[in-house]
Amino acid sequence: MSVLFSPLRIRGVEFKNRIGVSPMCQYSSIEGAPTDWHFIHVGSRAIGGAGFIIQEATAISSEGRISPEDAGIWNDVQMAAYKRITDFVHAYQSRIGVQLAHAGRKASTYAPWRGTGEVKKEDGGWDTIAPSPLAFTEGYPHPIEMNKEAIRRVIDAFVSGARRAIEAGYDFIELHMAHGYLVHQYLSPLSNHRSDEYGGSLENRCRFGLEIARAVRNAIGENVPLFARVSATDWVEGGWDCDQTVQFVRMMKDCGIDLIDSSSGGNVATAVVPVGAGYQTEFAARIRREAGVMTAAVGLITAPEQAETIVRTGQADAVLLAREELRDPYWPLHAAKVLRADVAWPSQYLRAK
DSSP states (O other), X not given: OOSTTSOEEETTEEESSSEEEOOOOOOOOBTTBOOHHHHHHHHHHHHTTOSEEEEEEEESSGGGOSSTTOEEOSSHHHHHHHHHHHHHHHHTTOEEEEEEEOOGGGOSBOOTTTOSSBOOGGGTOOOOEESSSOOSSTTSOOOEEOOHHHHHHHHXXXXXXXXXXXXXXXXEEEEEEOTTSHHHHHHOTTTOOOOSTTSSSHHHHHHHHHHHHXXXXXXXXXXSOEEEEEESOOSXXXXXXXXXXXXXXXXXXXXXXXXXXEEOOOSOTTOOOOXXXXXXXXXXXXXXXXXXXXXXXXXXXXXXXXHHHHHHTTSOSXXXXXXXXXXXXXXXHHHHHHTTOOOOOOGGGGGGO
């Protein structure tokens, strides 16, 4: 029996298998709202057999977007537009979550194929915020240091985004705390130079993320799974690392986090990342073992046997595929054949099974 194709239950939600589609920005929204591109992109992965899909980084406020083309969920017009997508995913027995995000000092930048660095105000950009007034790198916006009022506004916006997501039909919420975006900026001593209760010690640097997690859990109730994506390391000496991540996750567990989506990097432009097959899986395994929280492994997971081994040996409870799902939306159906798991195909495709 394939463990990869066994169900996974988290709180009130059952996932039909342990294959997830990683959140990947499409930079194709209009004023934060999804388009037909998103409907086809997400819908094809549901038809392709993924147990769950995590919608791309979805900004909780207009200034929280990475680029002007980013997805958002800060108003009811956007919320209503997502319902068409979530209904379609559910029709094919898949589950869908939304990754709530704020880009912080990495906001107001160009979509990858449109340019690099800061989008100036005259070109549609905006002021950015961060724990400290430190730009990500040359050519990026110089952020405004957040005061207590700004911190409270962001926390409230995460709560509002989570409530809208549940109303739009999402099955679970993921909080984006990785890749050098706002929460990660608070966690890392390289980007957080504050001297108040949100900076300095590990406990203080974790405070912002914990307050978000606690507030969102209270807003969505006990039945909805709550995930968090973290960067387990900055890949730079003196920065955020896996030891601190384990301690942070232990605190997150007390706030009601159910699963950690374990990635890495993104906060230091010059970091050298040793990319290779499954290069981040060891972080998922350590967090699962030492913090006692379910994890999903992500990062160059491409082969069915590789994914099966990760979950079968207890390195993670699920796997997330990114680029491989872009190349092949039907990867789960093909993996089932390799692993000799009998899974349902859409009726329209049965002749190909």
